[in-house]
Amino acid sequence: MFEALTDRLTEVFQRIGRKGRLTEQDVDEALREVRRALLEADVHYTVVRDFIAAVRERAVGEEVLRSLTPAQQVIAIVHQELVRVLGTERVPLQWASQPPTVLMLVGLQGSGKTTQVAKLGYHLRKEGRRPLLVAADIYRPAAVEQLRTLGRQHDLPVYDEGTKANPVDIVKRAVKLARDQGYNPVIIDTAGRLQIDEPMMEELERIKEAVRPTEILLVADAMTGQEAVNVAREFHRRLDLTGLILTKMDGDARGGAALSIRAVVGVPIKFIGTGERVDALEPFYPDRLATRILGMGDIQSLIEKARQEISEEEGKKLQEKMLAGAFDLEDFLRQLQQVKKMGPLTQLLEMIPGMSQLLRQQQVQISDDEYKRVEAIILSMTPEERRNPDIINYSRRRRIAQGSGTTVAEVSQLLTQFKQMQRMMAELGQLAGGRGRGALRGLLGGGNPFGGLTGLDGMPSLGGLPTRPTPAPHPARHTKKKKKKRR
Amino acid sequence: MIFSRFFRRRTPPTPQLESGLRRSRQGIFRQIVQLFERNQVDEELFEDLEALLIQADLGVATTEALLERLRERVRRGEVRDPVEAREALRDEMVALLESAMRNRRVKIYQRGVPFVSLVVGVNGTGKTTTIAKLARYHLDQGRSVLLVAADTFRAAAIDQLKAWGERLGVPVIAHAPGADPGAVVFDGMQAAHNRGIDVLLIDTAGRLHTKSNLMAELAKIRRVIQRHVPEAPHEVLLVIDATTGQNGLNQARVFTEAAGVTDIALTKLDGTAKGGIAFAIARELGIPIAYVGTGEKPTDFAEFDPEAYVDALFFGDEED
Incomplete structure (x- = not known):
């Protein structure tokens, strides 16, 4: 396709x-x-x-x-x-000079408003604020209950008056309560509505009039098509939006809607939603979205994630070991666990250009269960076995298989593949011994977490995958980064 | 509302709402009428048609395919003026949808065997609302209905379905939040048998098609259903929202692989979005549209009619 x-x-x-x-x-x-x-x-x-x-x-x-x-x-x-x-730079949330700051979230049905209200609350509390969530969607069945539940789960205060009160009154009383009790900010969940639904749009105007929100954020689904322009334009005309939250960015939609909205209403994109969990809210980076819209994968996010989890020094040590052919199952396990910390494997792989396509076509079969299985096998070995896999004879294999709930064949397969990998690395090390060791290091990357995945059971070597080459949109910056790493 | 004339509708819309919607509809129609007012079939007409189709979310490939067929008819001399071009394009669009309709499985409702409908889709497309509409639709046809709350993940999803069950007077099988969806479905199947229910509607959690573990869960739900009734589910409805862009094609592809989608339910057609992605899905995957949703009330719902759809959304009718 x-x-x-x-x-x-x-x-x-x-x-x-x-x-x-x-x-x-x-x-x-x-x-x-x-x-x-x-x-x-x-x-x-x-x-x-x-x-x-x-x-x-x-x-x-x-x-x-x-x-x-x-x-x-x-x-x-x-x-x-x-x-x-x-938008070349990030625009942070604005704060009112007179607390409480009121954030109002608006958008179509199903764009993810209620979820984002909870996420914003969680995010801002982590920054040391005392947010109050307000349930002003009295129309969708159980919308109030949804926010209450989210509040309960994450210990965030929620103001609601059930579904009988008028949303404008609910919001007014919520802001008063916040003022009296020192909650700041107030985050309002409004009902989803079509931009052409006159009475509902008027309701939003009345809410705006009543509490004068500091920020009115349009919540838009990254999967939206051409309609995004009509939606954004009309919401902006009626309410003067101050920003945008782009949701469902954890899927494989390319998110061109964001570009349309920016071009039409010009408000900054403030956050992106990357999952259903309450911590899945991230700041927005124009650079990455641009790459994604062009269908070139999100290598930068991947590199950043790897950097967060794997210290430079650790990476270097591992690499030396790999090149010396001294990389053992213990190192392998450690690496596996580090990669796991970065999040679900499939999500990571999707960031690699061309990979999501392969995953979808099932040319690459990788699941997080696969991980668990390999981990279980290694964990069922004694430390000595991990350091020196050669001692693992049939009887030990049988014990390991029983311990990990796998079969002897699976254990054998893992060992064979590990040995192949070890051999390959040693060869690479010899190659690198003579000249251009630096270049090879660049190839492997400072502690490249995927080095260790090469040859995992059932997975083709990631290195050999026909991933598409990424161009260097900012050649100058890329070389600078590399230099830093080598030093 | 655009669809009121074409699809059966039981309650008239409030006048206020109608006027708001008419405005946007007139905008679309004026644009289309002007399109065909020119004197000859020229490159400019094709460019404008391209703009129209792409802005309706048909996507580049489907738009090109449709326009190529139109060009072919111009070359063969079948189409000489803009009015004929308009008719030809309309026919091509209807034909595209109808060719997918041929893949529809006949829905057979038997006594004693529950007709099982599994409703799936990404987050926020309107699955639960669609279930309520389907329930209303089957009740109107005199069938008994049971709802199964297999969305045990999203906060208050179970409450939302229960609220609909209460409003419609339909029983709901539910477990506690966080329960195994397979177990809920198992109980639902058993209850449907015991109570001699005609139609079982299963609400599943919204999931992005890129999450392989959640897609595997759907396959498991299917197996649970089949343990009770081997030929079920009789219908696997993928709910797609009319505002969805080109990603809808990926959604349809992956959900079909995991859950065996049989039909599409196209929701939120009461806005200005046209749901053109359904053309791309019909063309590339041959999956038919079964139902359309045109509002939030259980009655804002109809069986899909390709001609009425194409006319209402792209060509309008002369009276307007």
């Missing part, structure tokens, strides 16, 4: 087969592919049109940098332009 944009552009330029200056014809041909990619990512038709025109103007006549191919050059321009539209 969807081919990575890089591949298609590379193909276009191979056909043209020239370097030097980007001609009008080059640019037009490339932009046809870019346009398609943006439309497939759900960016609105007219937004795409304007966007392409802007990129075209910038790209024609530009010198192709020596370090880049024409395809990369065009992508770099497109990427920069995307980031410019998405």
